[in-house]
Amino acid sequence: MYDYSSRPSRLPLPVDERMASADIDLGQRKSIYRSLQELRQFEKRAHDLFLQNLVKGTTHLSLGMEAVAAGFGAAMRPDDYTFATYRGHAHALARGMEMGPAMAELLGRSNGVLGGKGGSMHLTDVSRGMMGSYAIIGAHLCIANGAAWSAQMRGSGQVTVCFFGDGTTNIGAFHEALNMAKVWQLPVVFVCENNLYMEYTPIDLITAVPHPAADRAASYGLESVIVDGNDPDAVYLAAGKAIGRAREGGGPALIEATTYRTGGHSRADPAKYRPLEEVEAWAQRDPIPMYHARLLGLGVAEGELSSIERDVAADVDAATEFAKAGEEPTGEALLTEVYADGSSRWRN
């Protein structure tokens, strides 16, 4: 196997310190901090439960990438639509999915948010605008367009935000979806979470342009936008701008958020294919300690932040207990809910 670790590292840019003085309400920033903590602590627990063999099947964590979900979550209206990938826990939680049913779903229990039928890769909560997590690369960009069309036709003012990875920019559905979104001026914001890897392969090795999403924007008549995906404030501002414009009828946007996953692609991937220097440099750019320091700098008391952290820890403990107490799905459940009448096939 080709030793990718001998490739040049791709190191993060330094934090843009001007973001500290960006015009963002302090209360909003504290709630973003809470959201970051929720996403981080929830996924760390999910990882522990996986190691205890309680999470059956696969999981794809976004540890290290939480600023994208938290920043967008804060900028969205409660009735806006989210479409995410199999790496979707953070996006579901950022829309307010309850942690207990979310954790139970990861454990495949019948008290899960989808009764244990969707699992880690398909988290969905229609009541919170979380229109599903999709495990086929690219497909959900096309589906997101349909939801955006519906919102536009109903005049509801809802905006659809669709998240996907850097690798996804190389599949046909990405290009089909962007073209259609622009042709129909849909209220949809496409967000590429560029974590520099398509599974185990560095994205630059398999992509014709250096910025997988931003360099393609011009092909669809869109502005090229790159944002620091590890700075929640930068994400929040970019999200607000794109969502606001889409809501006013200004059409779609494509945002490339540069970020990095601290762990492997899925389950037990040790991610050894990455140069150590790169991993360490990005660890220094972890969004959470950075944001913690920024809030202290803005005058928030340490005690207030640690109390948020403790609250979230208690929520995660409670969610874990809730999930563990859930029943395993029954054999009968297998043959339900394939069709609208509740059955798996028709009467005879």
Added chain:
Amino acid sequence: MSVVTLAQALNGGLDLALEKDPNVVLLGEDIGRTGGVFRITDGLREKYGEDRVFDTPVAESGIVGAALGMAIAGLKPVAEIQFLGFSYPAYDQIINHVARMRNRSAHRFTVPMVIRIPFGGGIGAAEHHSESTESIYAHVPGLKVVVPSTPADAKGLLLAAIEDPDPVLLLEPIRLYRAVKEEVDEGDYTTPIGPIRVERSGDDITLFSWGAMMKETRAAAAVLEDDGVSVEVIDIRTLSPLDRDGIAASVEKTGRAVIIHEAPLTAGFGGEIAAVLAERALYSLKAPVRRVTGWDTVFPLKRSESHYLPGVDRIVHAARDILEG
């Protein structure tokens, strides 16, 4: 009542659906300004506007994906794919998402969408424009697959499909679009998805078919009747969910069955019907079940179409074979 073709019946059905339900939208390649390759949506854009009936790029995954997004966000889309052979770029959407959305979300999503696809030979354009790969879709849990062979059923099944909360593939027999005419109710009615239709009742042998092959099947039945054979002709018309009871009941009465379809033999849908008979009507069978189908090859160019398509002779021959047994 008025006498219309299958194509006109579909157009009338779409017109009615658009008129009565503001959530119904039509999308597909060339369907708006031009009325589609087969003119099934003629005049509808003018009548209902470009927000309800609209042209898409050539992007089947994009079209079916968008239709699915509309369906889970409150609309009732009817997407047109130009030919069954062009549905494969949308295969991922149809199988991985359209069909499974309800189950994966444990009923949080409902998927009231229709994909209309012309299929089968008859226009002399080979492969992609002529094939009958319905068994692929019938195999997928979560989808419903319907195949009308008469104008009245075309309209009724279309309207039932649009009302249905599950995703329905409506396969339209190209060869019959303008080849059959009958009286069709101009009003609003549905034909239930599921039950077979006994087109002609008989006692000695059952001919099962669907879609365009119903034409040859009817003709073969007429030949056999002239011989004094009492023939039952069944239009399967819904491949999924399949009316197993109806299929078995017919052969419990007649004791003989010929299954006719245009698709190649191997793993064709006829195999499923034969299996139903083996499971449920074995002790009523007086002779082996026969299948008269397209050959196990690629659908050919125009000059060879007649070699490929199962003709009346082959059906009659198979029937006589088991009648004489």
